[in-house]
């Protein structure tokens with residue numbers, strides 16, 4: 001090979017890597033600094049939650065489910081040897097005491113690794129179903145439970161697996177046995193997955209599942225994360241954590257999704273929660289993805305709670321409701337509201353409850 005050609009090829013390669021580094025830093029918001037937004041003195045940490053509160057689901061009666069103990073490649077975990085748990089928190093009780101829910105037999109607790117969750121209340125008999133994305137040994141299953149409120153038990157109904165759901169992240173139930181789920185990345189292997197994040201390949205997608213049909217219904221995300229449904233059940237919202245967007249999609253009669261619009265934000269959006277009273281979208285976000293993926297106790301990953309009002313209008317209102325540099329709460333991944341209370345969950349840290357005035 002001629003010398004000039006070699007020099008040219010090396011030059012092109014370096015330019016490509018350089019461009020990818022710049023793009024990656026942009027997607028990870030690696031240089032972003034945020035000013036604190038406090039809700040003090042109206043916040044308190046929830047007792048007993050120390051190892052994550054990744055996703056939060058609140059029932060209309062104020063009972064909240066909190067998934068805890070997520071083990072996820074490339075992300076911190078302070079208690080890697082203990083299986084994950086689901087806590088129940090009664091937001092009507094001033095004491096705010098989360099209790100771990102008992103899980104009925106039927107699947108392997110020792111590898112329980114809960115991630116995104118969604119509830120479905122059967123309109124026929126008010127049965128509460130809880131869908132949980134689980135990563136036993138870093139694989140993906142969906143565990144379906146029935147909530148037995150009297151006994152504080154999650155009765156395991158079934159484990160759902162499908163080849164299209166190779167690496168699910170979050171879930172939104174649309175029936176007692178059907179749901180949409182985000183599939184975060186193509187590769188499940190750790191090194192390949194890092195490479196995929198670094199290169200910024202938009203291979204992540206949304207899958208529709210029912211017992212009779214499973215299909216991809218949306219694609220082209222860098223890293224599809226939170227998923228939720230509008231209060232009128234017509235739209236699905238998807239958070240692209242590395243793309244910094246909320247994508248609005250319209251549900252069709254055959255359950256396919258058609259893009260409506262995309263809202264661009266300046267943060268790494270994680271789980272989404274829709275306020276059942278106002279339709280506002282709440283999210284726990286990562287102000288700086290670099291600090292999340294390369295944990296350093298001297299330079300902690302912070303937390304950022306965002307509220308989006310009127311997302312369907314031409315001028316949605318985006319508010320930073322709470323921002324902390326990690327001194328109180330690290331790596332926020334969810335935010336949910338009930339009767340003036342804001343619950344903030346994290347990937348691997350504590351959980352915070354604040355009064356909104």
Ligand SMILES: *[C@@H]1O[C@H](CO)[C@@H](O)[C@H](O)[C@H]1NC(C)=O
Nearest residue numbers: 036298299300324325326327
């Ligand atoms: C984080 O915020 C707290 C309170 O606002 C402040 O006291 C502390 O110095 C900040 N830490 C860093 C590393 O910026």
